[in-house]
Amino acid sequence: MSRERGSLAQAYAASAPAWAEAPSRIYQVLADALVAGAPVSLAGRHVADLGAGTGTVSRALIGAGARVVAFDLVAEMLAQGGPGRAPGAVADLAALPVTADAVDAAVAGFVLNHLHDPTAAVAEMARVVRSGGPVLASTFAAQPRHRAKVVVEEAAAAFGYIEPPWYTEMKVEVEPRTARADRLAAVATAAGLVDVAVDERAVNVGADTPEVIAAYRLSMAQFAPFVAGLDDQRRQALHAAVIEALGPDVEPIRPVVLFLAAHVP
Numbered sequence: 001m002s003r004e005r006g007s008l009a010q011a012y013a014a015s016a017p018a019w020a021e022a023p024s025r026i027y028q029v030l031a032d033a034l035v036a037g038a039p040v041s042l043a044g045r046h047v048a049d050l051g052a053g054t055g056t057v058s059r060a061l062i063g064a065g066a067r068v069v070a071f072d073l074v075a076e077m078l079a080q081g082g083p084g085r086a087p088g089a090v091a092d093l094a095a096l097p098v099t100a101d102a103v104d105a106a107v108a109g110f111v112l113n114h115l116h117d118p119t120a121a122v123a124e125m126a127r128v129v130r131s132g133g134p135v136l137a138s139t140f141a142a143q144p145r146h147r148a149k150v151v152v153e154e155a156a157a158a159f160g161y162i163e164p165p166w167y168t169e170m171k172v173e174v175e176p177r178t179a180r181a182d183r184l185a186a187v188a189t190a191a192g193l194v195d196v197a198v199d200e201r202a203v204n205v206g207a208d209t210p211e212v213i214a215a216y217r218l219s220m221a222q223f224a225p226f227v228a229g230l231d232d233q234r235r236q237a238l239h240a241a242v243i244e245a246l247g248p249d250v251e252p253i254r255p256v257v258l259f260l261a262a263h264v265p
């Protein structure tokens with residue numbers, strides 16, 4: 001594992017309980033939208049949830065009647081979510097411990113945007129899905145920095161937060177590779193998928209109030225390990241400072257999402 005990949009995994013491991021509390025609520029809305037965009041019914045199908053995190057996509061898939069197996073690089077993320085979780089295993093999306101054609105479909109919610117080689121990852125998804133099966137994935141579309149995100153970063157910096165290098169690398173170098181509809185479609189096509197479609201739209205994730213935005217942003221993997229290292233008083237003071245800085249008239253965060261749907265030939 002590369003140094004930055006190891007740091008990313010460590011950050012997710014350290015933030016897993018916080019992620020399960022707040023970002024999961026936001027990502028559940030996005031997971032529901034991703035699964036709702038499946039080009040065929042997934043009811044009764046064996047589906048792999050890749051980069052499953054705290055289980056949002058698995059939950060949406062189970063709701064659609066699928067039989068789910070979940071994989072993630074980070075055991076602590078797989079351990080969140082309680083007794084209703086799909087069975088899972090630690091695995092890198094770049095090299096899944098699954099034979100070819102093992103599942104009917106594969107879904108990856110907001111994972112390709114973490115990967116240096118998203119084409120290899122999509123090819124790996126295609127390898128494990130039987131011929132004709134669907135492959136779904138989501139990434140964030142490139143957008144100007146949302147004011148609320150800047151406010152949170154500035155408030156955290158005042159408490160000593162320094163952006164971790166893995167996160168800077170992800171935002172600057174890695175994420176742009178799948179942050180436009182044409183690029184994501186090109187990745188899917190280069191990976192050998194057919195019937196490639198990318199739907200781009202803003203999603204109302206309910207990040208509307210300073211309290212919700214503060215909890216969501218400060219529990220993301222780039223912040224949560226720093227926040228967890230603060231004593232109780234400083235942690236509460238940081239949350240209060242973020243809420244005050246956002247103010248009651250904060251513009252809601254509505255991420256613009258790219259939803260990829262394609263098939264294995």
Ligand SMILES: C[S@@+](CC[C@H](N)C(=O)[O-])C[C@H]1O[C@@H](n2cnc3c(N)ncnc32)[C@H](O)[C@@H]1O
Nearest residue numbers: 012027051052053056072073074077092093109
């Ligand atoms: C932003 S979270 C998304 C979680 C979930 N799919 C969702 O939409 O709520 C990204 C997840 O991808 C996982 N991840 C990152 N790189 C990975 C890789 N190479 N292989 C498998 N999982 C990976 C992280 O551990 C994390 O759980």
